[in-house]
Amino acid sequence: MVFRQASSLLHSVRLKLAKPDSVMVLPEIISKEPLGPVVRQGDDNWFNIAKWSLFALINAEEMGITSKNVNKMKATSRNPSVKRFLGVVGNMGKGLGLSKDWAYNIVKQVGNYGEVFDRNVGKGSPLKIKRGLNALWKNKGGIMYAPPIR
Numbered sequence: 001m002v003f004r005q006a007s008s009l010l011h012s013v014r015l016k017l018a019k020p021d022s023v024m025v026l027p028e029i030i031s032k033e034p035l036g037p038v039v040r041q042g043d044d045n046w047f048n049i050a051k052w053s054l055f056a057l058i059n060a061e062e063m064g065i066t067s068k069n070v071n072k073m074k075a076t077s078r079n080p081s082v083k084r085f086l087g088v089v090g091n092m093g094k095g096l097g098l099s100k101d102w103a104y105n106i107v108k109q110v111g112n113y114g115e116v117f118d119r120n121v122g123k124g125s126p127l128k129i130k131r132g133l134n135a136l137w138k139n140k141g142g143i144m145y146a147p148p149i150r
Contacts, residue, residue: 008129060112067108
């Protein structure tokens with residue numbers, strides 16, 4: 001049996017079948033509906049926190065910061081971008097009403113974007129969806145990027 005439709009929906013439907021291995025979700029991308037955090041209109045502060053939290057996940061992956069190495073990176077990195085990101089220098093969270101180590105806390109608790117993707121819908125999940133366009137733009141063939149946290 002072969003289906004072509006929105007990939008994440010098809011992967012979840014496939015798991016509910018009596019014989020999920022008898023069905024293949026084709027790799028061709030036929031649509032790009034963005035799926036991500038949504039907040040109530042008019043709650044600008046919460047919108048900014050949600051948006052910059054997603055940016056933090058993406059930036060962490062791009063900088064090689066993971067839930068497993070975040071403590072070491074915070075303690076030993078000499079990279080000014082990493083130090084700023086993890087709250088060692090500066091206070092990037094102040095404008096959002098958050099602590100200076102807000103991005104560190106996110107990565108420590110849930111990992112970077114790649115870790116979150118893999119665990120919830122990727123290779124570490126029952127869905128096993130390939131990253132594809134959800135991979136980083138830089139050297140990974142995807143379209144995921146975020147503005148730097150400065």
